[in-house]
Amino acid sequence: MKTTSATNPLIPYLFIIPAAIVVSTFVLYPALKAIYLSFTNFNMISEAGFVGFANYINVWRDPFFWAALKNTLLYMLIVVPVLVIAPIFLAALVNKQIPGIALFRAAIYLPVITSLVISGLIWKWVYEEKGILNFFLIATGITDTPVAFLTDPANALFSVMAVTIWSGMGYYMVIYLAGLQSIPRHLYEVAEVEGVSKFKQMLYITIPLLRPSIAVVTVMSSIAAMKVFEEVYIMTQGGPMDSTKTLVYAIYESAFTEFEMGYASAIGVILFLLTLIFSLINLKFLGEKKT
Protein backbone atom coordinates (compact mmCIF):
# COMPACT_ATOMS: atom_id res chain seq x y z
CA MET A 1 0.00 0.00 0.00
CA LYS A 2 1.25 3.46 -0.82
CA THR A 3 1.91 5.76 2.09
CA THR A 4 -0.67 8.42 1.39
CA SER A 5 -0.39 9.96 4.84
CA ALA A 6 3.31 10.62 4.45
CA THR A 7 2.72 12.60 1.28
CA ASN A 8 -0.40 14.50 2.25
CA PRO A 9 0.74 18.14 2.03
CA LEU A 10 -1.59 19.23 4.81
CA ILE A 11 0.08 17.13 7.49
CA PRO A 12 2.75 19.62 8.64
CA TYR A 13 0.10 22.29 9.12
CA LEU A 14 -2.12 19.98 11.15
CA PHE A 15 0.74 19.51 13.60
CA ILE A 16 1.30 23.23 13.86
CA ILE A 17 -2.30 24.46 14.09
CA PRO A 18 -2.95 23.89 17.82
CA ALA A 19 0.21 25.77 18.82
CA ALA A 20 -0.43 28.41 16.17
CA ILE A 21 -3.87 29.13 17.59
CA VAL A 22 -2.56 29.53 21.15
CA VAL A 23 0.50 31.59 20.18
CA SER A 24 -1.55 33.81 17.85
CA THR A 25 -4.23 34.40 20.47
CA PHE A 26 -1.96 35.04 23.43
CA VAL A 27 1.18 36.50 21.84
CA LEU A 28 0.84 37.74 18.25
CA TYR A 29 -2.63 39.28 18.39
CA PRO A 30 -1.96 40.93 21.79
CA ALA A 31 1.36 42.30 20.51
CA LEU A 32 -0.31 44.04 17.57
CA LYS A 33 -3.17 45.12 19.81
CA ALA A 34 -0.72 46.62 22.32
CA ILE A 35 0.92 48.68 19.60
CA TYR A 36 -2.52 49.82 18.45
CA LEU A 37 -3.59 50.63 22.03
CA SER A 38 -0.52 52.79 22.50
CA PHE A 39 -2.08 55.18 19.98
CA THR A 40 -5.44 55.30 21.80
CA ASN A 41 -6.87 56.57 25.08
CA PHE A 42 -8.17 53.10 26.04
CA ASN A 43 -9.14 52.81 29.71
CA MET A 44 -11.15 49.54 29.92
CA ILE A 45 -14.40 51.48 30.44
CA SER A 46 -15.12 53.50 27.32
CA GLU A 47 -14.33 52.65 23.69
CA ALA A 48 -10.74 53.26 22.67
CA GLY A 49 -10.36 56.52 20.75
CA PHE A 50 -7.44 57.20 18.43
CA VAL A 51 -5.16 59.88 19.84
CA GLY A 52 -2.16 59.66 17.54
CA PHE A 53 1.17 60.12 19.25
CA ALA A 54 -0.36 61.80 22.31
CA ASN A 55 0.63 58.96 24.65
CA TYR A 56 4.21 59.00 23.44
CA ILE A 57 4.36 62.78 23.80
CA ASN A 58 2.95 62.47 27.32
CA VAL A 59 5.46 59.75 28.14
CA TRP A 60 8.23 62.03 26.90
CA ARG A 61 7.00 64.84 29.14
CA ASP A 62 6.34 62.66 32.16
CA PRO A 63 9.08 63.01 34.78
CA PHE A 64 7.96 59.68 36.29
CA PHE A 65 8.73 57.91 33.04
CA TRP A 66 12.22 59.36 32.96
CA ALA A 67 12.68 58.39 36.60
CA ALA A 68 11.56 54.85 35.78
CA LEU A 69 13.82 54.68 32.72
CA LYS A 70 16.74 56.03 34.74
CA ASN A 71 16.11 53.46 37.47
CA THR A 72 15.89 50.64 34.94
CA LEU A 73 19.09 51.67 33.18
CA LEU A 74 20.89 52.10 36.51
CA TYR A 75 19.58 48.67 37.44
CA MET A 76 21.15 47.18 34.33
CA LEU A 77 24.37 49.12 34.77
CA ILE A 78 24.97 47.54 38.17
CA VAL A 79 23.12 44.23 38.15
CA VAL A 80 24.33 42.99 34.76
CA PRO A 81 28.09 43.27 35.41
CA VAL A 82 27.67 41.62 38.81
CA LEU A 83 25.59 38.80 37.34
CA VAL A 84 28.08 38.32 34.52
CA ILE A 85 31.22 38.28 36.66
CA ALA A 86 30.33 36.87 40.11
CA PRO A 87 28.87 33.59 38.80
CA ILE A 88 32.13 32.85 36.93
CA PHE A 89 33.92 32.74 40.26
CA LEU A 90 31.11 30.75 41.82
CA ALA A 91 31.27 28.23 38.99
CA ALA A 92 35.04 27.95 39.31
CA LEU A 93 34.58 27.46 43.04
CA VAL A 94 32.20 24.52 42.71
CA ASN A 95 33.75 23.04 39.56
CA LYS A 96 35.73 20.46 41.50
CA GLN A 97 34.71 16.99 42.62
CA ILE A 98 35.08 17.38 46.35
CA PRO A 99 32.85 15.75 48.98
CA GLY A 100 29.50 17.51 49.28
CA ILE A 101 29.83 19.45 46.03
CA ALA A 102 26.45 18.38 44.61
CA LEU A 103 24.75 19.66 47.74
CA PHE A 104 26.70 22.96 47.60
CA ARG A 105 25.69 23.53 43.99
CA ALA A 106 22.07 22.81 44.82
CA ALA A 107 22.25 25.19 47.78
CA ILE A 108 23.60 27.99 45.60
CA TYR A 109 20.81 27.27 43.11
CA LEU A 110 18.10 27.42 45.78
CA PRO A 111 17.28 31.14 45.34
CA VAL A 112 16.73 30.54 41.61
CA ILE A 113 13.84 28.15 42.14
CA THR A 114 12.31 30.29 44.86
CA SER A 115 9.55 32.50 43.52
CA LEU A 116 10.47 36.16 43.50
CA VAL A 117 7.57 37.01 45.80
CA ILE A 118 9.11 34.81 48.49
CA SER A 119 12.61 36.09 47.79
CA GLY A 120 11.35 39.64 48.11
CA LEU A 121 9.71 38.87 51.44
CA ILE A 122 12.77 37.04 52.77
CA TRP A 123 14.94 40.04 52.05
CA LYS A 124 12.41 42.51 53.36
CA TRP A 125 12.73 40.63 56.63
CA VAL A 126 16.54 40.53 56.43
CA TYR A 127 16.59 44.28 55.69
CA GLU A 128 14.40 45.21 58.71
CA GLU A 129 15.66 48.16 60.70
CA LYS A 130 16.24 45.89 63.69
CA GLY A 131 16.89 42.95 61.41
CA ILE A 132 19.64 40.44 61.01
CA LEU A 133 21.66 42.33 58.40
CA ASN A 134 21.76 45.52 60.42
CA PHE A 135 22.87 43.46 63.41
CA PHE A 136 25.84 42.10 61.47
CA LEU A 137 26.75 45.49 60.03
CA ILE A 138 26.71 47.07 63.47
CA ALA A 139 28.40 44.13 65.21
CA THR A 140 31.28 44.17 62.73
CA GLY A 141 31.58 47.94 63.03
CA ILE A 142 30.78 48.63 59.37
CA THR A 143 28.12 51.08 60.46
CA ASP A 144 27.10 52.67 63.78
CA THR A 145 23.41 53.19 63.13
CA PRO A 146 20.96 50.83 61.41
CA VAL A 147 20.83 51.27 57.63
CA ALA A 148 17.40 52.14 56.23
CA PHE A 149 17.72 49.71 53.34
CA LEU A 150 14.25 50.03 51.89
CA THR A 151 12.96 53.26 53.38
CA ASP A 152 15.73 55.64 52.36
CA PRO A 153 15.43 56.74 48.70
CA ALA A 154 19.23 56.74 48.48
CA ASN A 155 19.44 53.03 49.36
CA ALA A 156 16.23 51.41 48.23
CA LEU A 157 17.09 50.73 44.58
CA PHE A 158 20.42 49.16 45.52
CA SER A 159 18.76 47.02 48.17
CA VAL A 160 16.30 45.73 45.59
CA MET A 161 19.15 45.08 43.13
CA ALA A 162 20.82 42.83 45.68
CA VAL A 163 17.73 40.63 45.68
CA THR A 164 17.75 40.37 41.88
CA ILE A 165 21.41 39.39 42.05
CA TRP A 166 20.72 36.89 44.82
CA SER A 167 17.92 35.29 42.80
CA GLY A 168 19.82 35.09 39.52
CA MET A 169 23.37 34.17 40.52
CA GLY A 170 22.81 30.43 40.76
CA TYR A 171 21.24 30.22 37.34
CA TYR A 172 24.15 31.88 35.61
CA MET A 173 26.57 29.84 37.69
CA VAL A 174 25.11 26.67 36.16
CA ILE A 175 25.50 28.08 32.66
CA TYR A 176 29.16 28.83 33.40
CA LEU A 177 29.59 25.43 34.99
CA ALA A 178 28.50 23.85 31.71
CA GLY A 179 30.94 26.15 29.91
CA LEU A 180 33.81 25.34 32.26
CA GLN A 181 33.31 21.62 31.83
CA SER A 182 33.73 21.96 28.08
CA ILE A 183 37.21 23.48 28.47
CA PRO A 184 39.83 20.80 27.75
CA ARG A 185 41.63 19.79 30.95
CA HIS A 186 45.03 19.52 29.32
CA LEU A 187 45.21 23.29 28.83
CA TYR A 188 45.37 23.68 32.61
CA GLU A 189 47.82 20.79 32.92
CA VAL A 190 50.20 22.47 30.49
CA ALA A 191 49.80 25.79 32.30
CA GLU A 192 50.50 24.03 35.59
CA VAL A 193 53.70 22.50 34.24
CA GLU A 194 54.78 25.87 32.89
CA GLY A 195 54.23 27.32 36.35
CA VAL A 196 51.46 29.72 35.37
CA SER A 197 49.67 31.05 38.44
CA LYS A 198 46.01 30.13 39.10
CA PHE A 199 45.01 33.74 38.62
CA LYS A 200 46.69 33.94 35.22
CA GLN A 201 45.14 30.60 34.23
CA MET A 202 41.77 32.14 34.97
CA LEU A 203 42.64 35.26 32.98
CA TYR A 204 44.22 33.61 29.94
CA ILE A 205 42.49 30.24 29.67
CA THR A 206 39.17 30.22 31.51
CA ILE A 207 37.79 33.64 30.62
CA PRO A 208 38.64 33.58 26.88
CA LEU A 209 37.22 30.07 26.48
CA LEU A 210 34.11 31.02 28.42
CA ARG A 211 33.37 33.87 26.02
CA PRO A 212 30.30 32.23 24.47
CA SER A 213 28.79 31.62 27.92
CA ILE A 214 29.68 35.15 29.01
CA ALA A 215 27.89 36.53 25.96
CA VAL A 216 24.76 34.49 26.66
CA VAL A 217 24.73 35.50 30.33
CA THR A 218 25.21 39.17 29.45
CA VAL A 219 22.23 39.18 27.13
CA MET A 220 19.99 37.11 29.37
CA SER A 221 20.72 39.10 32.50
CA SER A 222 20.21 42.37 30.60
CA ILE A 223 16.76 41.29 29.46
CA ALA A 224 15.92 40.04 32.95
CA ALA A 225 17.12 43.26 34.57
CA MET A 226 14.97 45.27 32.21
CA LYS A 227 11.86 43.40 33.28
CA VAL A 228 12.26 43.66 37.05
CA PHE A 229 8.89 43.82 38.77
CA GLU A 230 8.18 41.35 41.58
CA GLU A 231 11.03 42.44 43.84
CA VAL A 232 9.90 46.04 43.58
CA TYR A 233 6.22 45.23 44.07
CA ILE A 234 6.86 43.17 47.19
CA MET A 235 9.56 45.23 48.86
CA THR A 236 8.92 48.88 48.05
CA GLN A 237 5.88 49.32 45.78
CA GLY A 238 8.06 51.64 43.72
CA GLY A 239 8.88 53.89 46.68
CA PRO A 240 10.17 55.62 48.64
CA MET A 241 9.60 58.71 46.49
CA ASP A 242 9.56 56.64 43.28
CA SER A 243 13.21 55.74 43.85
CA THR A 244 12.60 52.08 42.93
CA LYS A 245 10.03 52.56 40.21
CA THR A 246 11.14 50.58 37.16
CA LEU A 247 9.69 50.55 33.64
CA VAL A 248 7.63 47.42 34.24
CA TYR A 249 6.40 48.78 37.55
CA ALA A 250 5.39 51.98 35.76
CA ILE A 251 3.46 49.92 33.17
CA TYR A 252 1.71 47.96 35.90
CA GLU A 253 0.82 51.09 37.82
CA SER A 254 -0.47 53.04 34.82
CA ALA A 255 -2.46 50.09 33.53
CA PHE A 256 -3.87 48.45 36.62
CA THR A 257 -4.12 51.14 39.28
CA GLU A 258 -4.74 54.20 37.09
CA PHE A 259 -6.35 52.32 34.19
CA GLU A 260 -4.54 54.42 31.62
CA MET A 261 -4.15 51.44 29.31
CA GLY A 262 -3.15 53.47 26.25
CA TYR A 263 -0.47 55.32 28.13
CA ALA A 264 0.77 52.10 29.73
CA SER A 265 0.89 50.43 26.31
CA ALA A 266 3.11 53.23 25.03
CA ILE A 267 5.61 52.52 27.83
CA GLY A 268 5.21 48.80 26.98
CA VAL A 269 6.20 49.46 23.37
CA ILE A 270 9.25 51.40 24.54
CA LEU A 271 10.20 48.51 26.84
CA PHE A 272 9.77 46.13 23.94
CA LEU A 273 12.06 48.16 21.70
CA LEU A 274 14.71 48.26 24.43
CA THR A 275 14.57 44.50 25.02
CA LEU A 276 14.50 43.86 21.27
CA ILE A 277 18.07 45.07 20.95
CA PHE A 278 19.21 42.43 23.42
CA SER A 279 16.91 39.72 22.08
CA LEU A 280 18.36 40.11 18.60
CA ILE A 281 21.85 39.65 19.99
CA ASN A 282 20.61 36.64 21.96
CA LEU A 283 19.11 35.14 18.82
CA LYS A 284 22.45 35.36 17.12
CA PHE A 285 24.05 33.36 19.93
CA LEU A 286 21.29 30.77 19.99
CA GLY A 287 21.76 30.31 16.26
CA GLU A 288 25.50 29.93 16.58
CA LYS A 289 25.20 27.44 19.40
CA LYS A 290 22.55 25.22 17.95
CA THR A 291 23.12 24.97 14.22
Next chain:
Amino acid sequence: MKNNIQFSRIAPLVLRYVAILLVLCFTVGPFLWLLATALKSPTENIFAYPPVFIPAQPTLDNFFRVFDSQPFFTYLKNSLIVAALSVTLNLFFASLAAYPLARMQFKGRNFIFGVLLASMMIPFQLLMIPVYELAITLGLQNSYLGLVLPHACTAFGIFFMRQAFLSIPSAIEEAAIMDGVSRIKIWWYVLLPLVKPSLATLAVFSFIAVWGDFLWPLIIIDQPHLFTLPLGVNRLSSTFSLDWRLVAAGAIFSIIPILIFFTFTQRFFIEGAMKGAVKG
Protein backbone atom coordinates in the same frame (compact mmCIF):
# COMPACT_ATOMS: atom_id res chain seq x y z
CA MET B 1 59.24 18.09 53.62
CA LYS B 2 56.45 15.55 53.68
CA ASN B 3 54.35 17.78 55.90
CA ASN B 4 54.95 20.64 53.53
CA ILE B 5 53.64 18.70 50.57
CA GLN B 6 50.57 17.64 52.51
CA PHE B 7 49.98 21.21 53.59
CA SER B 8 50.21 22.58 50.06
CA ARG B 9 47.73 19.91 49.02
CA ILE B 10 45.24 20.50 51.79
CA ALA B 11 45.43 24.28 52.09
CA PRO B 12 43.69 25.03 48.75
CA LEU B 13 40.99 22.51 49.60
CA VAL B 14 40.34 24.09 52.99
CA LEU B 15 40.33 27.50 51.35
CA ARG B 16 37.80 26.28 48.83
CA TYR B 17 35.52 24.95 51.57
CA VAL B 18 35.77 28.20 53.49
CA ALA B 19 34.89 30.18 50.37
CA ILE B 20 31.94 27.89 49.63
CA LEU B 21 30.70 28.27 53.19
CA LEU B 22 30.83 32.06 52.87
CA VAL B 23 28.80 31.85 49.66
CA LEU B 24 26.30 29.55 51.36
CA CYS B 25 25.84 32.10 54.17
CA PHE B 26 24.69 34.51 51.48
CA THR B 27 22.50 32.09 49.49
CA VAL B 28 21.06 29.82 52.19
CA GLY B 29 21.47 32.04 55.24
CA PRO B 30 18.33 34.12 54.55
CA PHE B 31 16.27 30.91 54.22
CA LEU B 32 17.51 29.66 57.58
CA TRP B 33 16.78 33.00 59.20
CA LEU B 34 13.25 32.81 57.76
CA LEU B 35 12.83 29.28 59.08
CA ALA B 36 14.07 30.33 62.53
CA THR B 37 11.54 33.15 62.56
CA ALA B 38 8.72 30.82 61.50
CA LEU B 39 9.49 28.46 64.37
CA LYS B 40 9.63 31.08 67.12
CA SER B 41 6.78 31.16 69.60
CA PRO B 42 4.56 34.25 69.92
CA THR B 43 6.20 35.11 73.23
CA GLU B 44 9.73 35.04 71.86
CA ASN B 45 11.14 38.37 70.73
CA ILE B 46 11.98 38.05 67.02
CA PHE B 47 13.90 41.34 67.16
CA ALA B 48 16.13 40.19 70.01
CA TYR B 49 19.61 41.68 70.17
CA PRO B 50 21.79 39.80 69.45
CA PRO B 51 19.59 37.78 67.08
CA VAL B 52 18.71 34.26 68.18
CA PHE B 53 19.07 31.62 65.47
CA ILE B 54 17.77 28.64 67.40
CA PRO B 55 14.25 29.31 68.69
CA ALA B 56 14.01 29.01 72.47
CA GLN B 57 10.90 26.86 72.21
CA PRO B 58 10.51 25.73 68.61
CA THR B 59 6.83 25.51 67.70
CA LEU B 60 4.65 24.92 64.65
CA ASP B 61 2.11 27.27 66.15
CA ASN B 62 2.66 29.95 63.49
CA PHE B 63 1.85 27.48 60.73
CA PHE B 64 -1.46 26.55 62.34
CA ARG B 65 -2.29 30.22 62.82
CA VAL B 66 -1.57 30.82 59.12
CA PHE B 67 -3.81 27.90 58.09
CA ASP B 68 -6.56 29.23 60.37
CA SER B 69 -6.47 32.68 58.89
CA GLN B 70 -6.02 31.77 55.22
CA PRO B 71 -6.78 28.76 53.01
CA PHE B 72 -3.15 27.93 52.30
CA PHE B 73 -3.94 24.35 51.26
CA THR B 74 -6.34 25.76 48.66
CA TYR B 75 -3.54 28.03 47.42
CA LEU B 76 -1.30 24.97 47.21
CA LYS B 77 -3.96 23.03 45.31
CA ASN B 78 -4.46 25.95 42.89
CA SER B 79 -0.72 26.28 42.28
CA LEU B 80 -0.44 22.54 41.60
CA ILE B 81 -3.42 22.48 39.22
CA VAL B 82 -2.28 25.52 37.28
CA ALA B 83 1.31 24.29 37.04
CA ALA B 84 0.31 20.76 36.01
CA LEU B 85 -2.12 21.97 33.34
CA SER B 86 0.25 24.60 31.95
CA VAL B 87 3.20 22.22 31.76
CA THR B 88 1.18 19.43 30.14
CA LEU B 89 -0.34 21.73 27.52
CA ASN B 90 2.97 23.39 26.80
CA LEU B 91 4.76 20.06 26.28
CA PHE B 92 1.95 18.79 24.08
CA PHE B 93 1.52 21.84 21.84
CA ALA B 94 5.24 22.58 21.65
CA SER B 95 6.37 19.07 20.73
CA LEU B 96 3.52 18.75 18.24
CA ALA B 97 4.39 21.96 16.42
CA ALA B 98 8.12 21.41 16.67
CA TYR B 99 8.02 18.13 14.74
CA PRO B 100 7.23 19.48 11.25
CA LEU B 101 9.38 22.56 11.88
CA ALA B 102 12.36 20.31 12.52
CA ARG B 103 11.80 17.42 10.14
CA MET B 104 9.42 18.21 7.27
CA GLN B 105 9.70 20.29 4.14
CA PHE B 106 6.63 22.43 3.52
CA LYS B 107 5.61 25.78 2.21
CA GLY B 108 5.83 28.60 4.74
CA ARG B 109 8.12 26.75 7.10
CA ASN B 110 10.73 29.47 7.25
CA PHE B 111 8.04 32.10 7.65
CA ILE B 112 6.44 30.24 10.55
CA PHE B 113 9.82 29.73 12.17
CA GLY B 114 10.58 33.42 11.75
CA VAL B 115 7.31 34.44 13.38
CA LEU B 116 8.08 32.02 16.18
CA LEU B 117 11.49 33.55 16.84
CA ALA B 118 9.95 37.01 16.71
CA SER B 119 7.30 36.09 19.27
CA MET B 120 10.01 34.84 21.63
CA MET B 121 11.26 38.41 21.84
CA ILE B 122 8.03 40.01 22.92
CA PRO B 123 8.01 40.64 26.66
CA PHE B 124 4.85 39.57 28.48
CA GLN B 125 4.76 43.02 30.07
CA LEU B 126 3.83 44.45 26.65
CA LEU B 127 1.17 41.80 26.10
CA MET B 128 -0.47 41.84 29.49
CA ILE B 129 -2.91 44.68 28.79
CA PRO B 130 -4.43 43.16 25.60
CA VAL B 131 -4.31 39.66 27.12
CA TYR B 132 -6.10 40.99 30.18
CA GLU B 133 -8.76 42.61 27.99
CA LEU B 134 -9.08 39.39 25.99
CA ALA B 135 -9.38 37.29 29.14
CA ILE B 136 -12.14 39.55 30.43
CA THR B 137 -13.96 39.31 27.08
CA LEU B 138 -13.70 35.51 27.12
CA GLY B 139 -14.89 35.40 30.73
CA LEU B 140 -11.60 33.97 31.95
CA GLN B 141 -11.17 36.30 34.89
CA ASN B 142 -10.98 34.33 38.15
CA SER B 143 -10.65 30.93 36.51
CA TYR B 144 -8.01 28.23 36.19
CA LEU B 145 -8.23 28.50 32.42
CA GLY B 146 -7.45 32.20 32.67
CA LEU B 147 -4.34 31.42 34.71
CA VAL B 148 -3.25 28.59 32.41
CA LEU B 149 -3.87 29.81 28.86
CA PRO B 150 -1.08 32.42 28.59
CA HIS B 151 1.34 29.64 29.62
CA ALA B 152 -0.29 26.94 27.46
CA CYS B 153 2.14 27.18 24.59
CA THR B 154 5.37 29.11 24.73
CA ALA B 155 7.31 30.00 21.63
CA PHE B 156 10.40 29.07 23.54
CA GLY B 157 8.98 25.59 24.12
CA ILE B 158 8.51 25.06 20.38
CA PHE B 159 12.00 26.36 19.70
CA PHE B 160 13.47 24.11 22.38
CA MET B 161 11.67 20.98 21.16
CA ARG B 162 12.64 21.76 17.56
CA GLN B 163 16.28 21.62 18.62
CA ALA B 164 15.62 18.27 20.26
CA PHE B 165 13.98 16.79 17.15
CA LEU B 166 16.77 18.12 14.92
CA SER B 167 19.31 16.03 16.81
CA ILE B 168 17.62 12.70 15.98
CA PRO B 169 19.14 10.83 13.01
CA SER B 170 16.69 10.91 10.09
CA ALA B 171 17.29 7.23 9.27
CA ILE B 172 15.09 6.16 12.19
CA GLU B 173 12.17 8.14 10.90
CA GLU B 174 12.68 7.24 7.23
CA ALA B 175 12.45 3.54 8.05
CA ALA B 176 9.09 4.12 9.72
CA ILE B 177 7.83 6.20 6.78
CA MET B 178 8.83 3.39 4.40
CA ASP B 179 6.76 0.99 6.49
CA GLY B 180 3.76 3.24 5.99
CA VAL B 181 3.50 4.40 9.59
CA SER B 182 1.49 7.63 9.83
CA ARG B 183 3.25 10.80 10.85
CA ILE B 184 1.26 11.16 14.05
CA LYS B 185 2.23 7.63 15.09
CA ILE B 186 5.86 8.33 14.23
CA TRP B 187 5.66 11.43 16.39
CA TRP B 188 4.14 9.59 19.33
CA TYR B 189 5.82 6.17 19.17
CA VAL B 190 9.19 6.89 17.58
CA LEU B 191 10.22 10.49 18.16
CA LEU B 192 8.78 11.45 21.54
CA PRO B 193 10.45 8.56 23.38
CA LEU B 194 13.77 9.69 21.85
CA VAL B 195 13.45 13.26 23.13
CA LYS B 196 12.31 12.35 26.65
CA PRO B 197 15.25 14.14 28.32
CA SER B 198 14.39 17.35 26.48
CA LEU B 199 10.73 16.99 27.38
CA ALA B 200 11.70 16.56 31.01
CA THR B 201 13.96 19.59 30.90
CA LEU B 202 11.25 21.73 29.31
CA ALA B 203 8.75 20.43 31.86
CA VAL B 204 10.99 21.37 34.76
CA PHE B 205 11.68 24.86 33.45
CA SER B 206 8.08 25.64 32.61
CA PHE B 207 7.01 24.29 35.99
CA ILE B 208 9.34 26.68 37.79
CA ALA B 209 8.20 29.58 35.61
CA VAL B 210 4.49 28.95 36.17
CA TRP B 211 4.94 28.15 39.85
CA GLY B 212 6.69 31.43 40.54
CA ASP B 213 4.53 33.55 38.25
CA PHE B 214 3.10 36.53 40.06
CA LEU B 215 2.32 39.38 37.69
CA TRP B 216 -0.30 37.57 35.60
CA PRO B 217 -2.18 35.96 38.54
CA LEU B 218 -2.08 39.34 40.29
CA ILE B 219 -3.92 40.89 37.36
CA ILE B 220 -6.38 38.15 36.48
CA ILE B 221 -7.36 36.74 39.91
CA ASP B 222 -8.98 38.68 42.71
CA GLN B 223 -10.92 35.94 44.49
CA PRO B 224 -8.86 34.37 47.29
CA HIS B 225 -10.21 30.85 46.68
CA LEU B 226 -8.37 30.92 43.31
CA PHE B 227 -5.12 32.42 44.62
CA THR B 228 -1.90 30.61 43.81
CA LEU B 229 0.80 30.44 46.49
CA PRO B 230 2.66 33.64 45.47
CA LEU B 231 -0.61 35.58 45.65
CA GLY B 232 -1.43 33.95 48.97
CA VAL B 233 1.91 34.83 50.51
CA ASN B 234 1.63 38.35 49.17
CA ARG B 235 -1.80 38.64 50.80
CA LEU B 236 -0.41 37.28 54.03
CA SER B 237 2.31 39.89 54.07
CA SER B 238 -0.10 42.72 53.44
CA THR B 239 -2.61 41.46 56.02
CA PHE B 240 -0.14 40.61 58.74
CA SER B 241 2.61 43.00 57.80
CA LEU B 242 3.44 43.34 61.45
CA ASP B 243 3.69 39.68 62.40
CA TRP B 244 6.75 38.38 60.61
CA ARG B 245 6.33 34.98 62.30
CA LEU B 246 3.21 34.34 60.24
CA VAL B 247 4.66 35.73 57.03
CA ALA B 248 7.69 33.52 57.55
CA ALA B 249 5.52 30.46 58.21
CA GLY B 250 3.48 31.09 55.04
CA ALA B 251 6.63 31.62 53.01
CA ILE B 252 8.25 28.43 54.33
CA PHE B 253 5.05 26.52 53.56
CA SER B 254 5.17 27.68 49.93
CA ILE B 255 8.87 26.89 49.55
CA ILE B 256 8.50 23.25 50.65
CA PRO B 257 6.73 21.91 47.51
CA ILE B 258 9.25 23.48 45.13
CA LEU B 259 12.08 22.20 47.30
CA ILE B 260 10.74 18.64 47.02
CA PHE B 261 10.27 19.09 43.27
CA PHE B 262 13.81 20.40 42.94
CA THR B 263 15.27 17.48 44.90
CA PHE B 264 13.90 14.99 42.38
CA THR B 265 14.51 16.96 39.19
CA GLN B 266 17.86 18.59 39.95
CA ARG B 267 19.81 17.09 37.08
CA PHE B 268 17.44 18.56 34.49
CA PHE B 269 18.33 22.07 35.65
CA ILE B 270 21.93 21.43 34.73
CA GLU B 271 20.93 19.89 31.39
CA GLY B 272 18.62 22.83 30.73
CA ALA B 273 21.39 25.32 31.25
CA MET B 274 23.67 23.36 28.95
CA LYS B 275 21.05 23.49 26.24
CA GLY B 276 20.56 27.19 26.81
CA ALA B 277 17.15 27.06 28.43
CA VAL B 278 15.76 30.42 29.37
CA LYS B 279 14.19 31.14 32.72
CA GLY B 280 10.58 32.21 32.36
